[in-house]
Amino acid sequence: MKTKATLLTIGDEILIGQIVDTNSAFIAQHLNQIGIEVEEILSVKDELFHIIEAFQRGIEKSDVVIVTGGLGPTKDDKTKTALCQFLNCGLIREEKVLENIVQLFASRGYTKELNNLNHDQALIPEKSTFIQNRYGTAPCLWTAVEDKIIINLPGVPFEMKGLMRDEIIPRLKNQLSSEVIVHRDILVSGIPESDLAILVEEWENEIPDFISLAYLPNRTSIDLRFSAFGQNEVELQNAIQHQIEKFKEIAGQYLLSEHSGKPQQILGEILIQKGLTLSTAESCTGGNIASLITSISGSSNYFSGAVVSYATSVKTSVLGVSQDAINEFTVVSEQVVEQMAKGACKVMNTDLAIATTGVAGPNKGEDNKAVGTVWISITNGDKTINKKFYYPYLDREDFIKIVSNNALNLAIQFVKENY
């Protein structure tokens, strides 16, 4: 039997769209790795009735309910009260929680008497056990409800993450004899989703029941995700690999990567393998490509740096783009993007460089190029590819995201073809 989990997030800030719920994805990923399947994710208001009803729903549907948020010291934090009502129990004081709060305040430079609200944080539902939170003032709660478990975590992401990693995952792994879940993504490109589905229909119908397949289309490619459930991780991995071999016989020409992942991850791996260094020169992506590259641990081994040349003057003064080219062709042109890329290679002394220039909008650029126009260049000083894209319908955020992804994908392709 698969162990099932429900994730509950408590807090109005999610329901008004003020913050994006990144906690649930983190928790789901980590549960998956120990074979626990997330049944559903539910976000409800900071109101007693809603929280209690959500506990009830979670317990009915799942073996483990992981709750984030609503544990703070202020009036809008109602999770502990709701838990007591749900469990039909009172609160008891845990002095060790207070000791932790005193220590935390001291480390943040507050030396003060604890107030009533701090004292309230040390009150724990009688039927729960607490787990010390060295990242913040609200303790984590672990409550057995018959043969099921409710776990309460603070909603502040770095506190939640620390507690999940240090405490919750090891304990769950210990208590539950779970099946293993293996996921693997492959990346397909150059064929519409519907045509791909028809091409591989027979193969798809014969995939055994313990493996499921999902199509995750992006703008320029499709992720095919295999998920397999069973007892033995290696056997599951082999079974998926076997399916991928069959897929290759039918649709191998569309397979871009057998191990799909974020392009910054894939690019990093290839650069390390080939011993190449990289820099970026970014205009419309504003540093986002550099930010994606440096989000990968170990990127300092191949990434030297970036010049974000938002102002035209930085394009000429730092990257050495010629003023004549800008005057003749405008800043959003093949000539300028190529000079930016070559300039980055030279200034930062790297084997390769990526450059972007375009109009992210919503306002037109200085030379009145249409919003959505963008040039990307990849160069090694000797060989260069320049490519134009046009995304008129995207908002600023999506435009930057898609251009960055395209640039990273082009760089992967460039390295594969030239090294």
Next chain:
Amino acid sequence: MKTKATLLTIGDEILIGQIVDTNSAFIAQHLNQIGIEVEEILSVKDELFHIIEAFQRGIEKSDVVIVTGGLGPTKDDKTKTALCQFLNCGLIREEKVLENIVQLFASRGYTKELNNLNHDQALIPEKSTFIQNRYGTAPCLWTAVEDKIIINLPGVPFEMKGLMRDEIIPRLKNQLSSEVIVHRDILVSGIPESDLAILVEEWENEIPDFISLAYLPNRTSIDLRFSAFGQNEVELQNAIQHQIEKFKEIAGQYLLSEHSGKPQQILGEILIQKGLTLSTAESCTGGNIASLITSISGSSNYFSGAVVSYATSVKTSVLGVSQDAINEFTVVSEQVVEQMAKGACKVMNTDLAIATTGVAGPNKGEDNKAVGTVWISITNGDKTINKKFYYPYLDREDFIKIVSNNALNLAIQFVKENY
């Protein structure tokens, strides 16, 4: 009566944590702006039983149910089948959907016969009306269920966003006579959340019922959010302002900003107001600060660019940091961060610059400084503030995020104090 909405997201990719559900925050924000309150957000699997049960729950709890995902052409897309079962009706063909698909394929450079799956996309539940989707192949569905509404949108973010903006929000605004919701955040700093709550307790108890208050603690500050419901937007704004004036009498010394927002937004507004320009020199933040600044539309008016000096050689060659300072103090030092900031001002010819250097981890930096150590500098060439922080427990992503936020907040403070 407030109009209530439930948001449903369909798709295993959210439940395994492969993607973060950013759609719900976007939809919630836009509903809020037209006075529709989101009751809950629920993410369920691509399975008929779960989807149908979620429709039922949404309709019971809310006036409007907005569903994203599961409308694609492949086998794992089951939302339309689930909707038919829920509505107890069949499918009919809409030729106009096919015309749209042909047009879309042509614009993407595919000229091909439509296949069966494309034809299936033109099948619409008999009880639904369709709304053309010029961003993708799956049409949007609008279904009246007695006096309630179910709206189905594709899960691909840029398709969903375009349809929400162009079609859904205008239609909902037209159909529903909603109350207005006004949110306003203020930013408080320098006092623990619990002490603040005690300090303002009397005031908080006397806030009228139509205004609610929430505490949203961050690592270095607290957002206080006021939400007011009523008929008249201006009256609600005035009522909140009145409460803020009272708050200022009691706790004014802790108020950092009367209009809280993302620091990159606040900084941008101040820079425009004071007519100042900015650049960044980033090591450990890897371009993330530049990326945040340029995420704001209009940032090209004050942001000239960035040098991401990931490699030490870029610190010396592009930013002009002295090799002696690096040898003597290491790259993670007050001396180096200050030289980076001053170098950025000079190289990119800006009034101000922000610089960061630190060890994001998980591996130690080249000079063996402990993971989590970071220096931030803000300078105008003449005056400079340098500040050291230490975050040993954070993962790479959070470290970069928190250092970037701190840097932006320091820059806001610097401008406020010096201009």
